[in-house]
Amino acid sequence: MDAKATEKLGNLYKDVEFKEQExxxxxxxxxxxxxxxxxxxxxxxxxxxxxxxxxxxxxxxxxxxxxxxxxxxxxxxxxxxxxxxxxxxxxxxxxxxxxxxxxxxxxxxxxxxxxxxxxxxxxxxxxxxxxxxxxxxxxxxxxxxxxxxxxxxxxxxxxxxDTPYNLEGWKNGQDLTKLDSSVLQQNLIKEYEKLRQWIKDGNMDAIANATSKEKKEYAQALFFDEKDNKALVKSFENGWGQKGLTMYPLENYKMKFYGDGKLVTLERTDHVGDPVLAGWYMNDNDQRKMKTFTLYFQIPKGKTDLEITR
Known part of the structure; x- marks a missing residue:
C-alpha cells in the first residue's frame, strides 16, 4: 500500500483514549x-x-x-x-x-x-x-x-x-433534507465519481486522506490497540486496493438520508439496499466476486462541501 496511506492510517491507535473505561x-x-x-x-x-x-x-x-x-x-x-x-x-x-x-x-x-x-x-x-x-x-x-x-x-x-468518548460524527451536520435535492445529488455524484476514479487509479493516499477522519473515529469507538489497527490497514488495503477490480458505472441510484437528515448516501434502485459504488474481480478460484463500498456523507454547519463521515 502507498507509504503515505499506511502512515496516515497505521497509527490511529496511538490517539485512542479511555481504554480503561472500554x-x-x-x-x-x-x-x-x-x-x-x-x-x-x-x-x-x-x-x-x-x-x-x-x-x-x-x-x-x-x-x-x-x-x-x-x-x-x-x-x-x-x-x-x-x-x-x-x-x-x-x-x-x-x-x-x-x-x-x-x-x-x-x-x-x-x-x-x-x-x-x-x-x-x-x-x-x-x-x-x-x-x-x-x-x-x-x-x-x-x-x-x-x-x-x-x-x-x-x-x-x-x-x-456509559460511552466514555465523545465523537463529532454528524452532530454538527446540516439538515440535508432541507437543501435543494437536485443540487445535493449532483454534488454527491461528483464525490462518488472522484472516489471511483481513485479506486481505478489505485490512489490509496487520496482515499486514505478522504476517509481518515472516519477511520479515526472508528478506532476510538472500538478502542483500537496496535493489533486492531494493523487489521484495519490490511482491510483497507484489501478493500479499496483490491487487485484486478473493474468498477461498475454509477447508475440506477437514489439518495437515502440517515442520521436524522444529516447523512446522505447513494443506493441502487435496481438492487435493494446495495451501495452504488461497486466493482467486480476474479478470485483465486476463477470465480467472479463483487466488491461494494458503502459511504455516508455530511455537510458540517458553516461549510459547503460534502465530507465522508462513515
Whole structure:
C-alpha cells in the first residue's frame, strides 16, 4: 500500500483514549420471515433484503453509531420478504405485498469489555430486550406477528450508554433534507465519481486522506490497540486496493438520508439496499466476486462541501 496511506492510517491507535473505561455495545438481532434494517441513532448497522427462507441471528457492534454517553435510540424497519423473479428477462428481487404472519423480530443490546484474546472480560448487562408483539391466530391458535398483513412496520425504543468518548460524527451536520435535492445529488455524484476514479487509479493516499477522519473515529469507538489497527490497514488495503477490480458505472441510484437528515448516501434502485459504488474481480478460484463500498456523507454547519463521515 502507498507509504503515505499506511502512515496516515497505521497509527490511529496511538490517539485512542479511555481504554480503561472500554465498553463495547453489541446488538443481538434475531430476524425470521421478513426483510429489515436496524438503525442506532438513525444510523444503519445491519440490514437484509432478499428471500425470506429461514431465520438469522447475528451480533453487530454498534459503538460507531454511538457518539457520546447518554440516551440513544434504536429502530427496526420491517419489510415483506423479496422473491427472486425474472422481470423483462432480468433476475430481480421483487417484494411481496405484505409482511407474513410467521415473521419474528427481536433485538437485544448489551455492553461488554473484551480481554486481549477476544474473550468477554466483563458484561455490563442487557439494556434492551425487545420482541415484536404477537397475537393468537384465530384459526390455528398459534402466536403470529401482531403486525402481519401490513406492507411496512417500524419498532423503536431508547436506551442509555456509559460511552466514555465523545465523537463529532454528524452532530454538527446540516439538515440535508432541507437543501435543494437536485443540487445535493449532483454534488454527491461528483464525490462518488472522484472516489471511483481513485479506486481505478489505485490512489490509496487520496482515499486514505478522504476517509481518515472516519477511520479515526472508528478506532476510538472500538478502542483500537496496535493489533486492531494493523487489521484495519490490511482491510483497507484489501478493500479499496483490491487487485484486478473493474468498477461498475454509477447508475440506477437514489439518495437515502440517515442520521436524522444529516447523512446522505447513494443506493441502487435496481438492487435493494446495495451501495452504488461497486466493482467486480476474479478470485483465486476463477470465480467472479463483487466488491461494494458503502459511504455516508455530511455537510458540517458553516461549510459547503460534502465530507465522508462513515
Amino acid at each position: 465498553i463495547n455495545y453489541h446488538a443481538d438481532i434475531f430476524i425470521g420471515g421478513c426483510n429489515y434494517e436496524v438503525l442506532i441513532n438513525d444510523f444503519p448497522v445491519d440490514s437484509y433484503y432478499g428471500p425470506g427462507n429461514g431465520s438469522m441471528n447475528t451480533s453487530i457492534p454498534i459503538n460507531t453509531a454511538i457518539l457520546n454517553k447518554g440516551e440513544q435510540t434504536w429502530k427496526i424497519r420491517v419489510y415483506p420478504v423479496h422473491d427472486n423473479k425474472e422481470v423483462n428477462g432480468v433476475a430481480t428481487l421483487v417484494p411481496r405485498p405484505v409482511i407474513q404472519d410467521g415473521a419474528r423480530v427481536e433485538i437485544k443490546i448489551e455492553g461488554f469489555k473484551f480481554s486481549d484474546n477476544g474473550d468477554i472480560e466483563k458484561s455490563f448487562g442487557r439494556i434492551v430486550d425487545f420482541k415484536a408483539p404477537t397475537k393468537k391466530d384465530e384459526n390455528s391458535g398459534k402466536n403470529i406477528l401482531a403486525d402481519e398483513g401490513k406492507p411496512y412496520v417500524e419498532y423503536t425504543g431508547k436506551f442509555t450508554t
